Amino acid sequence: MSQPKPQPIEVEIYDQRYAIVLKEPLDGSDVRSLAEEVDARMREISQVAGTADSLRVAVLTALHLAQEIRELKKQYQDSDVLIQTKTNEWARTLESVLK
Numbered sequence: 825m826s827q828p829k830p831q832p833i834e835v836e837i838y839d840q841r842y843a844i845v846l847k848e849p850l851d852g853s854d855v856r857s858l859a860e861e862v863d864a865r866m867r868e869i870s871q872v873a874g875t876a877d878s879l880r881v882a883v884l885t886a887l888h889l890a891q892e893i894r895e896l897k898k899q900y901q902d903s904d905v906l907i908q909t910k911t912n913e914w915a916r917t918l919e920s921v922l923k
Contacts, residue, residue: 838867866878866882
C-alpha cells in the first residue's frame with residue numbers, strides 16, 4: 825500500500841506565495857511560523873540594506889541565518905565539551921569515593 829502524497833502547505837514570504845511540500849512530516853502551523861520568521865527577517869534586512877531586490881535580500885538573509893547556525897553549533901560544541909569534562913570529573917570522584 826503506497827503512502828498518501830504529501831499535501832503542499834501554502835505560505836507567503838516577502839510578498840511571494842509558495843506551496844511547500846516537505847519530505848519529512850511537519851505540522852502546517854510550524855511551517856507557517858517558520859515562513860513568518862523568514863519573512864520578518866527578510867523585511868528587517870531589506871530596510872537595513874536599503875534594497876527591496878528579493879534575491880539580494882534572500883541571500884543576505886541566508887547569510888545571517890547561516891551565521892546564527894554556526895554560532896549555535898559552536899555554543900553546542902562548547903557545552904558538549906564542558907559536559908563531557910564534568911562527567912569525567914564526577915566519574916573519577918565517584919570511583920575514588922567508592923574504593
